[in-house]
Amino acid sequence: MTQQDWEAYVDGMAALQGLTLDPARRAETAVQLERIAGMAQLLDEFPLQAEVEVAPVFQP
Amino acid sequence: MSLPDTARECAAMVRDGRASALEITGAILARTAALDPVINSHTAVLHERALSEARAIDGLRARGEPLPPLAGVPCTVKNLFDLQGLTTLAGSKLRIGAPPAVRDATLVRRLHGAGAVFTGALNMDAYAYGFTTENTHFGVTRNPRDLSCVAGGSSGGSGAALAAGLTYCSLASDTNGSIRVPSSFCGVFGLKPTFGRLSRSGSFPFVPALDHLGPLARNCGDLALAYDLLQGADPDDPACANRAIETTVPTLDSGVQELRIGILEGHFEQWADADARDAVVRAAAALGATDHVTLPEAHRARAAAFIITATESGAFYLDELRSRPEDFEPLSRERLTAGALLPAAWYQRAQRFRSWFRAAAREVFQHYDLLIAAATPCTATPVGAETMVLNDTTLPVRPNIGLLTQPISFIGLPVAVAPLWTSRNMPIGVQLIAPPWREDLCLRAARALELAGLARSPVANPSV
Numbered sequence: 001m002t003q004q005d006w007e008a009y010v011d012g013m014a015a016l017q018g019l020t021l022d023p024a025r026r027a028e029t030a031v032q033l034e035r036i037a038g039m040a041q042l043l044d045e046f047p048l049q050a051e052v053e054v055a056p057v058f059q060p
Numbered sequence: 061m062s063l064p065d066t067a068r069e070c071a072a073m074v075r076d077g078r079a080s081a082l083e084i085t086g087a088i089l090a091r092t093a094a095l096d097p098v099i100n101s102h103t104a105v106l107h108e109r110a111l112s113e114a115r116a117i118d119g120l121r122a123r124g125e126p127l128p129p130l131a132g133v134p135c136t137v138k139n140l141f142d143l144q145g146l147t148t149l150a151g152s153k154l155r156i157g158a159p160p161a162v163r164d165a166t167l168v169r170r171l172h173g174a175g176a177v178f179t180g181a182l183n184m185d186a187y188a189y190g191f192t193t194e195n196t197h198f199g200v201t202r203n204p205r206d207l208s209c210v211a212g213g214s215s216g217g218s219g220a221a222l223a224a225g226l227t228y229c230s231l232a233s234d235t236n237g238s239i240r241v242p243s244s245f246c247g248v249f250g251l252k253p254t255f256g257r258l259s260r261s262g263s264f265p266f267v268p269a270l271d272h273l274g275p276l277a278r279n280c281g282d283l284a285l286a287y288d289l290l291q292g293a294d295p296d297d298p299a300c301a302n303r304a305i306e307t308t309v310p311t312l313d314s315g316v317q318e319l320r321i322g323i324l325e326g327h328f329e330q331w332a333d334a335d336a337r338d339a340v341v342r343a344a345a346a347l348g349a350t351d352h353v354t355l356p357e358a359h360r361a362r363a364a365a366f367i368i369t370a371t372e373s374g375a376f377y378l379d380e381l382r383s384r385p386e387d388f389e390p391l392s393r394e395r396l397t398a399g400a401l402l403p404a405a406w407y408q409r410a411q412r413f414r415s416w417f418r419a420a421a422r423e424v425f426q427h428y429d430l431l432i433a434a435a436t437p438c439t440a441t442p443v444g445a446e447t448m449v450l451n452d453t454t455l456p457v458r459p460n461i462g463l464l465t466q467p468i469s470f471i472g473l474p475v476a477v478a479p480l481w482t483s484r485n486m487p488i489g490v491q492l493i494a495p496p497w498r499e500d501l502c503l504r505a506a507r508a509l510e511l512a513g514l515a516r517s518p519v520a521n522p523s524v
Binding site: 031 | 399416
């Protein structure tokens with residue numbers, strides 16, 4: 001995804017969520033999204049077996 | 061009067077009649093008035109409440125009634141804890157003008173019941189979303205160890221008030237490192253208990269899946285005592301475990317001789333600078349630890365914690381992001397905005413990874429009773445710093461100070477932070493990480509470092 005792709009994603013999702021973003025906020029939100037997407041990639045590439053479930057009330 | 065070093069000595073002085081609670085409280089309020097204009101650790105000084113609580117303690121003594129363990133000890137809270145009659149700010153301009161709290165938070169009530177006197181509500185990063193307490197609306201909290209540096213965050217007010225001798229115990233929260241980072245930067249002791257150990261009822265939420273509360277203090281004895289008094293189930297917090305109180309004070313001085321202690325490597329070495337690595341080496345030597353241990357996929361754990369944090373906090377603030385974006389903290393507004401726009405699949409994957417990582421940690425704890433890592437990648441960073449260099453990599457400061465704390469709180473492990481000191485006489489904390497529900501081990505290890513003279517938290521006297 002390019003910076004333009006991220007800004008397009010922000011435009012679509014912000015409209016869906018009812019958020020109005022000025023150009024500076026739009027650009028910075030795209031930067032933040034790109035950073036988080038890098039982290040999501042780390043998780044996406046890590047295989048999890050089907051039996052690994054979330055803990056609805058987390059008890060360590 | 062000259063203030064005693066510890067909370068326990070404070071209470072003993074009141075009990076023995078060497079000082080009244082009112083005198084001690086007055087001395088703390090005077091010190092706060094003198095130092096806090098520069099440090100900016102407080103957003104509210106609770107003169108009336110503190111004096112009234114102190115008089116009540118002095119009244120108990122005058123009537124010959126037994127005094128509770130923290131009788132007359134001045135304490136403070138991060139301003140996300142409810143204090144009756146005060147608006148709970150959570151560091152946020154958005155909250156100004158919200159109705160005042162109708163009663164104290166559960167943990168405040170517990171310390172109040174133990175005789176504590178509440179003298180202040182303390183500054184924090186807005187929403188608890190930050191590691192530096194550079195709060196644009198309420199001002200930056202400065203580090204009493206070096207006023208040109210940040211106090212760390214998000215509980216920076218708690219770390220700074222303790223380091224400056226403005227309080228004996230401070231209640232704070234830790235979602236990704238917010239107790240441990242200011243403990244490290246300000247050179248104080250902190251405890252982030254097991255997820256679910258302490259009630260969050262009456263505290264303002266940030267990331268409910270990851271929020272923990274806990275105490276900070278200037279020595280292990282005070283920290284363990286406060287923690288023991290804070291424990292107990294609470295049906296008002298559904299995430300609070302229904303566990304009996306497991307006291308830590310009785311075993312605090314037991315040492316670590318029989319404990320199997322591992323030094324975390326990989327991610328935890330990679331993102332630690334020379335000061336941080338040296339602190340770990342010294343702590344490990346003092347605790348007799350020689351094994352190096354990997355907590356597998358810690359970098360992915362950190363990523364998952366980041367995604368859960370962004371998603372939950374972004375969703376929580378979505379209404380106000382729509383209606384009054386101009387009132388948000390500029391340092392975190394777009395992080396929150398991005399969090400409100402993330403695919404749900406990312407969140408769900410992060411939550412599933414949390415279960416995987418918990419299992420991996422359980423496996424490590426089959427072989428070890430305690431793990432050591434630095435609490436922060438480096439010592440306190442300068443106010444206003446945008447980037448830091450860690451082992452030849454330049455990183456943005458604010459999102460990355462929690463690199464070493466996030467993987468641990470992600471799975472709710474209990475951690476004590478003990479402050480060590482560099483050759484430049486700046487503090488840096490080490491994390492002492494135990495299996496779930498073994499806060500006693502964290503505190504014993506911190507106490508062992510304190511007894512060895514390595515970990516200490518003297519009161520700073522910054523010139524103002």
